[in-house]
Amino acid sequence: MTDSDQRDAAYLRQAIDQSRAALDRGNRPYGAVLVGADGQVLAEGQNTEQSERDITGHAETNALREAYQRLGPERLAGSTMYASGEPCPLCAATMFYSGVSRVVYAVSRARARELSPQSQGNPTLNISCRDILATSSRPIEVVGPILEEEGAAVFVESAAR
Numbered sequence: 001m002t003d004s005d006q007r008d009a010a011y012l013r014q015a016i017d018q019s020r021a022a023l024d025r026g027n028r029p030y031g032a033v034l035v036g037a038d039g040q041v042l043a044e045g046q047n048t049e050q051s052e053r054d055i056t057g058h059a060e061t062n063a064l065r066e067a068y069q070r071l072g073p074e075r076l077a078g079s080t081m082y083a084s085g086e087p088c089p090l091c092a093a094t095m096f097y098s099g100v101s102r103v104v105y106a107v108s109r110a111r112a113r114e115l116s117p118q119s120q121g122n123p124t125l126n127i128s129c130r131d132i133l134a135t136s137s138r139p140i141e142v143v144g145p146i147l148e149e150e151g152a153a154v155f156v157e158s159a160a161r
Contacts, residue, residue: 037078106151
């Protein structure tokens, strides 16, 4: 495993830890870690849709909102978003507009839906994060799924509650 792969795995495990914290607070199990181009953690986020009654309270948008307000847009340029689950279209667009250059995720959206019986029947936009960001006017790398079984364990736990 390369140094880059080890870094990706470590940050992705932090995002998975955030997903477990979201679940413990009564939210859907999604977590995120935003890392600057210099390798410093800029913000962590967890899903707060249910606890905050905010439909935009996704883990990635929460992390981006916090980092943007605290650090400004220039600090987000070239950053990497680590997400426990594949970012939805809302989060993918927010990452594009915030200057994120790379996205690494654990669980694909299809797998997350499969593991979450409570999401069955909910409306969904059937387009991948990779496909959305491929339309970007600047290059944005998308890596995933990786560590999918580790990330999926939190969805399995969620379904059992």
